[in-house]
Amino acid sequence: MTRSSQRRRTTFAVAVTAAAAVALLGGVPTVASATTTEASTPVPIAAPEGTTMSYILNAKVANPGQTRLLEKAVNAAGGVVVQSWPQIGVVVAHSQHSAFRDDVRAAGANALESVGATRTAEVLEGTPTDVQAPWGPGASGYKKGANKPTNGDVEAPTTPAASSSDVYEGLQWDMKMIKADQAHKITEGSRNVLVGVLDSGIDPDHPDLQANIDVADSVNCTNGGRPDTSATGWNPTTSDHGTHVAGTIAAPRNGVGIVGVAPNVRMAAVKVVSDEGFIYPEYAVCGFVWAGQKHMDVTNNSYYVDPFEFWCSDQPDQAAAKEAVSRAVAWSTKQGVVHAAAAGNSAYDLSDKSKITDRGSPNDGTAVVRKLNDGCQDIPAELPGVATVSSATSTGALSSFSNRGLGVIDVAAPGSNILSTIVANNWYGYKSGTSMASPHVAGVLALMKTAHPELTPEQMVAKLRADATDTACTVTTRGDACLGTAEDNSFYGEGMVDALKAVS
CATH class of the missing domain: 3.30.70.80 (Peptidase S8 propeptide/proteinase inhibitor I9)
Structure with missing residues (x-):
């Protein structure tokens, strides 16, 4: 995850500068954590007359x-x-x-x-010309603003794999770590299962993704938070982040490139990242409601909602946006959608907000050094029903950038130096971040839905946690304290996600 000179914050992947986000337990009681009742630092949002x-x-x-x-x-x-x-x-x-x-x-x-x-900056994407916008896709005549392209959201160096026609499955240590290779002997997923990739779009021409993209159910939500179903609206423009995430979830077994966790399921591109790299609340609301309307089975959410890394309930503007996203997540969950989310790359202990100072929010204007309290949450990761994922290295250690938190993290998954699909030359590259860990879990949930279609989202998250491989605490390079036991701790939650148990 990087920020541009415009303080751009895109999605969860390893950052050279600012941080990322947090997490929440999906449908399970949380462990008591440190409490902070002092008011959070106010962030008034000005609305100058004449500014949209x-x-x-x-x-x-x-x-x-x-x-x-x-x-x-x-x-x-x-x-x-x-x-x-x-x-x-x-x-x-x-x-x-x-x-x-x-x-x-x-x-x-x-x-x-x-x-x-919903933001501290003026609207760039335009406003519909009619006053009474109908429900559904919104009013006609919606005008796209003159957005300035950026350099994208390459959160870690994108190093292409060696130019060769060889299959790269042997380089995917991550699939072995979560036993996806063993799970594939039982099932590689069902075409009946649909995963929504809420991200920056999916490369429609990539030969290792094309067969598994559900074009009919793909959408662009960055036009003011209105569903845009135009043919190319959901294509990636300034970021290959969603393309990399998609490859981890469901790159098909086709004899070339890589193989995803669930190589036979379908994916819908739900574009919630604007050309400037922002995921505003209205974009996320659109994405979650769309997932519910289309009866998707799983969504992956490798981002936090902009412009605040943490949305505080004692701040009126933030509370309203947080409530809207929460309603959208809850409604889509009731429609049968289970959600996986990245824990974030700030190396925070999310169970104790009193020790977190947010220095990068709002990221679409002038940042304020903020003190947080218990009512400040990363969204969507800290919302009920969302499975939150921390990141591990190839040795099984907690990634140096990964957020943690006893009673916050559900499971861990590989997130450091992950090989997957990229847009450039329709090729393959490495990225690191909790953004890369979360799609492993989304893929496992897709396999689980294939093997156990009767399970509800709540039951799926419970099974995900119960199936995880217990992972004892390690020591990070910064010496962060790991709290809890081998069965449930602040680094790995219930443990490393297990694809084999998910389908057994």
Whole structure:
């Protein structure tokens, strides 16, 4: 994960500069951790008159009637409805009025639970021209702004494998570590299983991915958080991060290149990373709801939601956006989707927020040195129902960049120096980060769904944890303390993910 001169923060992969994020236990009681009740550092978000800003509104009750009331409140307050999600009672709006938040609270008092700005920077992607945007894909006439391309989000050096026609499966030490090679003797996954890759898009032309991309269920969510199903909307533009993640999940066994954890399942590209490298709350909401609508089985989430590395419940703007993403995750889980997420690359102990000082948020404007409390969370990784993954090296040690936390990490997976697919020359390269660890778990969940289609998302996360190989604490290069036992500790959670047990 890198940041550009514009303080760009993309997705979880190893960083030379700033850090990444955190995690949460999927459906299991958390272990008591250190508590921090002191207020978090305030981060007021200015909305200058005449500057287009983006907002999320949450209805008191998630139903069509209340959602319609919020739409009317947006119009009355001088805003424009960009996208409505009546399933979860969330409305995305743009406005150029500095008093929009106060005005919409007054206009929608009977239906509005909370409203908050989703970013500190002005909207670049444009605003729909019609005021009454319908539900679903949003209004027609949506205009793409003149986005400036960046150098992408290469979080670690992308070193192409040797130019040869040889199969590279022998270089995939990571697959052996999680026993994927043994699991493949039982199943390589089912075409009935669909994995949503919420990321920067998947290279549609890569010969080691093309056969497993579900074009019909792919989408671009970066147009203001509205689903864009245009033919090339979900293609990668400034980043090959999603392409690398996709190869780990489900590169097919086709005699060339590499083999993914679940080489016979389908993948949908759900693009939530903008050309500038941001994953704003409305993009994530769109991605999770889309996954639920399309009845995906698994999603992989190798990112944290921008512009805050941690979203604090005692900050009104942050709380509103956090609530919207939480609703989207919960709703998609109820539709049968299980979620895997990267723990983050800040080398934080996520179980004790009092020891974390966030120096990089907001990352789309002027960063503030922030003190955190227990209500500050990385999202989506710390939301209920999400399986959170730390990163391990080829020796099994915790990767130096990986976040940790007793009662926070669910399982560990390989994340250092992982060979997978890249966009350049439709080839292969190495990346490191918890971004690379999480797709191993998403692949294992896809294999698990193949072998045990009757399991609910909650049962899948419980089985994932129960199946993991107990891994005793190691010592990191920084001497970080590892808390807990070999059965459950702050570095590896319940242990190294086990693909063989997942299908047995």
